[in-house]
Amino acid sequence: MIRPFAAGDEAALLALNESNVPEVGPMSADKLALFARISPFFEVVEIDDQVVGMLIGLTEQQTEYSSPNYQWFSRRHQRFAYVDRIALAPSTRGQGWGPELYRRFEGWAHDNDKPFLCAEVNTVPANPRSMRFHELFGFADVGRCRPYGPDEEVAMVEKVVPPRSTLGRSDAGSE
Numbered sequence: 001m002i003r004p005f006a007a008g009d010e011a012a013l014l015a016l017n018e019s020n021v022p023e024v025g026p027m028s029a030d031k032l033a034l035f036a037r038i039s040p041f042f043e044v045v046e047i048d049d050q051v052v053g054m055l056i057g058l059t060e061q062q063t064e065y066s067s068p069n070y071q072w073f074s075r076r077h078q079r080f081a082y083v084d085r086i087a088l089a090p091s092t093r094g095q096g097w098g099p100e101l102y103r104r105f106e107g108w109a110h111d112n113d114k115p116f117l118c119a120e121v122n123t124v125p126a127n128p129r130s131m132r133f134h135e136l137f138g139f140a141d142v143g144r145c146r147p148y149g150p151d152e153e154v155a156m157v158e159k160v161v162p163p164r165s166t167l168g169r170s171d172a173g174s175e
Helices: 010-019 029-038 068-076 097-111 128-136
Strands: 002-004 041-047 050-059 081-088 116-124 140-145 153-160
Touching: 002 097, 010 029, 010 050, 010 081, 041 097, 050 097, 068 081, 068 116, 068 140, 068 153, 081 097, 097 116, 116 128
Parallel strands: 081 116
Antiparallel strands: 002 041, 041 050, 050 081, 116 153, 140 153
16 A cells, blocks of 8 residues: 655655665655655655555755755756655565555645656666656656766656646547
8 A cells, every 4th residue: 555654754764865865865764764754745655564665756846855866856847746766665666656656645736736757767777667768757868967976876757747727628639
């Protein structure tokens, strides 16, 4: 099942994140506490009482978050929804949890009038599985950055989220 983050998930989420490095950045207990406090979208996947996945989503309102990747999108857009990280236990990959978490976050972005869904994907070292996932999900590469030095590079990717105003319109998408 997918549910909101809850107190008591911390140890499992730290271990899950660590098992996904370098595909995601490291996460300390302090950083996790920050996410728990500021993330308007923080969902976990739980199977048989075990936390096996997470997606942490932010918006333009998290001014205290200093990630250079997040700040890049903050300079680019006035309103956006940002996937800070998604992590899944290796045993759950390929079961549809990643796409479902992204669909839920995109729906949340739509409902909260966030016109862009943003993320970054490691290109050095390469993460071809994540790049393929984002391309299939409709993301476009909009820039490249080396926020942590010359040995690392990320592709800045984003997807346009349909505005709320197009819901229920019979002519939506016909232009």
